[in-house]
Amino acid sequence: MGLIAGIRQVRIDVWSWLNYKPVFSDPRGMPNRRAFPEALASWVPADDERRLAAYKVLTGYDQNQAAELAAVVDGDAARDRREFGDPSMFVDTILAHVLGREQHITVPGAEEDAGDGEPDASTAAAQRVQDLLRDWAETELLAMRMQQTERKAVSLGDGVYRLAWNPQKRRVTLRAVDPGFYFPVIGEDDDGGEYPTRVHFAWELPEDPKRGLKARLRRITYELAPIGPATGTGVDGKGRAVRAPLTVDGPDGETTVVIGQGDIADPETGTVSRQYAWNDEPSTLTCYLTDATWELGDLKGGVDVDSLPMAAAQYATRSDGEVLDRLDLMLDFIPVIHVPNTVPPAEEHWGQSSLAKVLQVFDELQGADTDSARASATTGLPMIAISGATNNRQTYSVAPGAVFTLGETGRITTVDTSPALRELREQRHDLGERAANVARLPAVSLGTLDPSKVPSGYAMQLSLGPLDSLMGVMRLARAHKYALLLKFVQRLHLAGQHPDWAGVTPLPAELVFGPYTPTDKASVLEQVTAGVAGNVLSLETGVRMLIDAGFPIEDAADEIDRIQSRQFAAAVQLADALGNVDEVAKYLGREAPDQIEAPAVQLPPVPADTTATDQSQLADGQGPQGSGGNT
Incomplete structure (x- = not known):
């Protein structure tokens, strides 16, 4: 038994690639307490301890501070190690490649029938949603938020977005959240790859002696649960601001619970359903938001972030006076997006760092x-x-000129x-x-390749094979997440009743990443020109190829309209084929000219001495026989 008890445990999980570090994995497979005190806090679930410790190790490499963590076990001599920023350079390089040179929001169908006059109803709806999403992305600084989140995802393995409707700004706000604050509740029987129904964001607040505040724990919780009765702001017996069900007194003195406006209660089952603007069928689920704070000294016993005592919580109050104690957000989804860096293994939730x-x-x-x-x-x-x-x-000392x-x-x-x-x-x-x-980063992607040593462009393209496969996997892990984010943005605008979104039906949208490899623009332009001229490529496809190659084209439909408005030779062929001036004008994006009727033919007056024969000849267009044929 003694020999068995002394055997070192080997723990293999999504963080086991760090087991070789003594500071990360002791003989029991647990992180060092002195190096990772925050990961081993009493409220942190046991399943998240190694994850939080791994985040700290990776951040240390990214910030040239890995030696500081190693010194906890190896002693102060470890601080003499040189760190010249190689991990940070790898992270920045991979981040630049995975995002590409630019990102575009596209809605399928928005570019159909471009340049052919007024679009049909479906195309117009797609164009409207696409324009609204692009305007929102520019206002909300989506590109910057993506840089913040994606750098966390590449370096730590996970990135997190949090969305919310801001009544003051009258738009959806998007925030990048450190994954170390993210605690999804995944049960033993749950699939980690599925969307969780309960999500916590939790972090410790340090003691503030000047304000008389002790060390605290703040937790923000989103939870999908059945729709309950309507609630309002109130105060409990301890003087805490809480939410309580709204009730009304009936004529017989009985108290009845009030349901929300527009909600429908089933008298047989007691369930409450609600019709959301983006669903065809009523739903019985809603998302509840709770924002509470605990003093760390009040957390006794074996409690973690998911089982904190609500009796000791102090609830936050929103700017409009609503207490954030299971506040009904009037949504049937959790407005949180988790972005893994890689495709997670089956039934797993977490991605893997590129380092x-x-x-x-x-x-x-x-x-x-x-x-x-x-x-x-x-x-x-x-x-x-x-x-x-x-x-x-x-x-003796060695110096220039020493004798x-x-x-x-x-x-x-x-x-x-x-x-x-x-x-x-x-x-x-x-x-x-x-x-x-x-890391599957060829020299050309790191910028260390001497161009004079490349025999041909084809050879360079072959050398980019590992990078192509890497980017394919990483972008695959992100495609669904960003489609989900854009879906949530549309739904939140409808829930907030933004006037610009009135009458809009949410449509599938996607975020298209730009090219990440060097592109021969001259070659692409030549291919597009020959393909469109030879009628083997449509103009729409050609413009899309130019956008992917990095040409400064902001909107494909507008670019196609500008191109066709100058194709007068093609317009002449269209006029000869159709004989319809209106169709030609529509093709050129111009107004058709008004049709002017030709004036009636005015015949010259007939002289009085002209004979009947001469008159008939004049009517037939012939002059009398005489000098010069004129009368």
């Missing part, structure tokens, strides 16, 4: 950099041995450490290539 597989290589790089720094010191200021000096008590007085058998010997420095530099170069290969 996960190369951390050990980065440790070797730190060692090589440290050794190189030490070797360069002895190379720049070499070690010298002096024998046969005339004054043995004299202290050493030696005896007849005196000798100066120097130790050349430059070969060792050269070997260390070569080793560092090899380690850098090893890290790039493992």
Whole structure:
């Protein structure tokens, strides 16, 4: 039993790639308490301890502070390690590639029938939704929010968005949340890949002696649950602001619970249903929001973030006076988007950091950099041995112009450490290539490739194969998440009754990432020109290819309209084919000219002495036979 009890436990999970670090995994497989006190707080669930510790380790590498964590176990000598920002450079490079040069919101169908006059109803609806989403993205700084979240996703493995309707700004607000604050509730029988029905955001607030505040824990909770009775702001026996069900007194003195306006109660089952603006059928679910704070000293016993005592909670109050104690948001979804960096394994919820597989290589790089720094010191200021000096008590120093007085058998010997420095530099170069290969980042993507050494563009394209597969997987993990985000944005605007969104039906929308590889624009332009001219590519497809290649085209439909408005030769062919001036004008995007009727033919007057025969000839257009044929 003693031997079995002393065996080290090997824990394999989504964070096991960090098990090689003693600071992360002790003999029990748990993180070091001195290095990760926040991950091992009493309110943190046991399943999240290794996740939070892994986030801190990865942040340390990204911020050149990995040696600080290693010093907890290895001692102060670990702080002498050199860290020159290689992990941060990898993160920035992968982030730039996964996002591309630009991002575009597109709604399928918005570019159909472009340039053919007035669009049909479905196309007009798609164009309206697309324009509204793009205006919102520009106002809400979506590109910046994506940079914030995606950098967390690439470096830590997970990113989180939180959406909310802001009554003051009259629009949906989008915030990037650190994944260390994100605690989804995933039961033993739940599939981690499914959308959770209960989500917490929790973090500790430090003590504030000036304001007389103790250390506290704040938790914001979103929960999908059956629709209940209407509630209002009230105060309980302890003087806390809470929400209580609204009731009315009936004529017989009985108290009846009030349901929300527009809600329908089933008298047989007692369930309450609600018709949302974006659903065809009524729903019995709604999302409740709770924002509460606890003093850490009040958290006793085995409680975690999902089982905090509500009797000790202090609820926050919104700017409009609503107490955030299970406040009904009038939504049938949780406005939270979790973005994994990679496609999670089956039944898993968390993604994997892009640094996960190369951390050990980065440790070797730190060692090589440290050794190189030490070797360069002895190379720049070499070690010298002096024998046969005339004054043995004299202290010698190496400096330009220094003179050493030696005896007849005196000798100066120097130790050349430059070969060792050269070997260390070569080793560092090899380690850098090893890290790039493992991370699937070819030299051309890191900017370290000499263009003169590339035999052809085709060879460069082949070298980008690993990067193509990497970006394919990473963008696949994000495609559904951003489609879900844009769906939530539409629904929240409808729930907030924004006037610009009146009458809008939510439509599927997607976020298209730009190209991430070097593009030969001249070659693409030549292909599009030849394809459109040869009638093997439509103008719509050609414009889309130009946008993907990085040409400065903001809107495909507008660009097509501008192109067709100058195609006068094609308009002439269209006129010859149809013989319809209105269709030609519609093709050119112009107004058709008014049709002017030709004036009636005016015949010359007939002279009085003209005979009947001459008159008939004049009517037939013939003049009388005479001098010059004229009368």
